[in-house]
Amino acid sequence: MQFFKSILIPVLLAVSTTVFAQQKYENEIRISRDSVPTKALEFIDTAPFDKKIRWYKEYFIDGTSIEAKTRYQGKRYSIEFDPSGELEDVEIDHRWRHAPEQVRLLMENYLQERFGHYTLDKLQFQYTGPAEQVFEWLHERLSAAELTLRYEIVIHTKDNGKYKRYEVLFDAEGTPLRSAEFIPKNLDNIEY
Amino acid sequence: MALVISASTYGQSEYQFGILPAVNLNKGLNHGYKINFKVESRQGFKAGLFEEDNPFDYQYILTDLTTLVAKKVAYNKTLALGYLFRIRGEQIVHRSIQQYIWTNNLARFRLSQRIAADQTFTANSAPQFRLRYRLASQIPFNGETVDPKEFYLKINHEYLNQFESGEYDLEIRLVPFVGYSMTDTEKLEFGLDYRINSFIDGPASHRFWIALNYYLSL
Numbered sequence: 001m002q003f004f005k006s007i008l009i010p011v012l013l014a015v016s017t018t019v020f021a022q023q024k025y026e027n028e029i030r031i032s033r034d035s036v037p038t039k040a041l042e043f044i045d046t047a048p049f050d051k052k053i054r055w056y057k058e059y060f061i062d063g064t065s066i067e068a069k070t071r072y073q074g075k076r077y078s079i080e081f082d083p084s085g086e087l088e089d090v091e092i093d094h095r096w097r098h099a100p101e102q103v104r105l106l107m108e109n110y111l112q113e114r115f116g117h118y119t120l121d122k123l124q125f126q127y128t129g130p131a132e133q134v135f136e137w138l139h140e141r142l143s144a145a146e147l148t149l150r151y152e153i154v155i156h157t158k159d160n161g162k163y164k165r166y167e168v169l170f171d172a173e174g175t176p177l178r179s180a181e182f183i184p185k186n187l188d189n190i191e192y
Numbered sequence: 193m194a195l196v197i198s199a200s201t202y203g204q205s206e207y208q209f210g211i212l213p214a215v216n217l218n219k220g221l222n223h224g225y226k227i228n229f230k231v232e233s234r235q236g237f238k239a240g241l242f243e244e245d246n247p248f249d250y251q252y253i254l255t256d257l258t259t260l261v262a263k264k265v266a267y268n269k270t271l272a273l274g275y276l277f278r279i280r281g282e283q284i285v286h287r288s289i290q291q292y293i294w295t296n297n298l299a300r301f302r303l304s305q306r307i308a309a310d311q312t313f314t315a316n317s318a319p320q321f322r323l324r325y326r327l328a329s330q331i332p333f334n335g336e337t338v339d340p341k342e343f344y345l346k347i348n349h350e351y352l353n354q355f356e357s358g359e360y361d362l363e364i365r366l367v368p369f370v371g372y373s374m375t376d377t378e379k380l381e382f383g384l385d386y387r388i389n390s391f392i393d394g395p396a397s398h399r400f401w402i403a404l405n406y407y408l409s410l
Contacts, residue, residue: 027339056335076299119267121297156267161223163267185337188218189371189379189407190304190328190346191270191293192228192260 024167024180028058028067036066037085043131044068044079047138078124087131090138091124091152099123099151106174111155118157121165126150150177204243204395210236210253212385212401218409228260228272234401242398254280260289269294276310287312301331302338318357326350330371344371346381354389363389367403377409 033041036055044053049070056067058080065088066081076093096104111118127134129147136142151170156163168179214232221227234253240246260274270293278285291308305327312320326348333343348367354360369383385401 026337028335028337029339029342030334158267163224163264165267186376186379186409187295187302187304187330188216188228188409189381189405190302190330191262191295191306192216192218192230192272 022178022180023061023183025059025061025183026185028056031055031057031066036068037081037083039085040066040068040081040087041085043081043085043087043135047079047135048072049077087134089126089128090134091126094123094125096120096123098125103151103170103172103174107151107153107170110170110174110176111153111168115155115157115159115166118155120153120155122152122154124152126152126169148172154182204241205398206239206241206395207398207400208236208239209400210234210238210251210402212403214403214405216405216407218407220409224264226262226264226270228258228262228274230256230258230260232256232258254278258289260291262291262293268296283314285312285314300336301329304328304330320354320356322355323353324350326365338371338373340373340375342373344373345369346371346383352389360392361389362392363387369403369405379405379407381405381407 033055035057049072051071054069056069058065058067064083066083066085068077068079068081070077070079078091080088080091082088099107127137127144127147127149129137133142133146137144137147149172151172151174153168153170154165155168156165158164165182165184166179167182169177171177212232212234214230217229219227219229233255236251236253237248238246239249239251256276256278258274258276260272262270262272265271270291272289272291272293274289274291276285276287276289278287287310289308289310291306293304293306295302295304306325308322308324308326310322310324312322327350328346328348330338331345331347332338333345335342338344346367346369348365348369350365350367352363352365354363365385365387367383367385369381371379371381373379382404383402385399385403387399387401388396390397
């Protein structure tokens with residue numbers, strides 16, 4: 001544990017300084033099946049999902065994506081595609097304790113060092129890989145170990161006197177890959 | 193809400209119907225402070241008992257000028273203190289306001305809760321004290337968050353406990369709005385502001401206001 005604190009954390013923090021300049025703007029609209037690229041529709045229609053699928057188009061600062069959201073085996077799934085319908089990743093909501101303890105400790109240490117006091121809002125396991133492999137894994141014909149696993153975390157914290165929300169992406173070993181600060185939504189009309 | 197409006201007392205109850213336009217300006221300040229300024233005008237069109245056939249009778253009722261200074265005390269929690277200045281004909285009303293607001297980002301909508309207290313002072317009248325709880329939800333018609341150029345549904349539900357000269361009264365408000373987010377800093381809302389009180393020990397008093405709210409964050 002001392003090794004992590006004395007060697008790894010400063011290295012991880014140094015790596016992160018370039019990454020933390022990004023901002024993330026959340027803007028998504030619900031779309032109908034008719035607006036979904038055929039390739040994405042085919043993937044979802046042949047996947048083992050048994051609950052209603054909601055389709056969204058997400059707008060980012062630098063592009064768009066198509067997202068299918070559903071519940072499967074008691075968990076929230078988000079399946080993201082690029083605008084042409086190519087699979088990008090599958091994200092599954094998890095409780096914090098579901099992440100492996102060793103990785104969790106590394107992520108906690110990093111977040112603590114970077115933000116001080118913070119609150120975890122969301123953890124998603126993000127699986128990426130060739131579409132055929134992801135498809136096979138969803139059908140439980142392939143092990144998750146064949147895919148690339150990352151952890152996408154949303155936290156909120158107080159930074160220089162301002163309350164902020166961040167998304168941080170870690171690899172399977174708990175190394176931070178990238179992060180972005182959310183551009184906050186205006187909520188004046190439900191507060192006053 | 194409908195539970196408290198019993199059919200037997202509805203006919204004897206009094207009502208008031210009118211409009212309630214409001215302009216709401218918000219400005220962020222340093223160190224997590226924010227100032228909110230609201231102008232709201234109340235104008236009546238009809239009033240009387242439900243059983244009566246009351247003619248249209250335009251009446252300017254009052255104007256409220258409210259200033260709140262809010263401070264974020266946590267990521268989703270805000271403390272606000274303020275003052276309302278009411279002009280009602282010749283009468284001037286002063287009200288001090290304290291609010292605690294917390295907002296939750298749920299998967300498909302935003303939920304905001306507010307506990308508030310206010311103290312109202314008017315010349316030649318006993319002071320009135322109120323303790324209020326409001327639940328407000330904002331549900332986008334499209335997607336999971338309200339984005340610019342999108343419509344949304346906003347529903348406020350509030351319980352107001354009123355104490356005046358040792359008397360207690362409960363007022364309940366139900367306020368459904370349809371809103372439109374023009375930009376992230378400008379919103380327009382239109383809906384019905386329904387208020388009922390005096391129903392605990394007598395015929396209820398109902399007020400129906402057609403409300404139009406404009407929000408601008410500077």
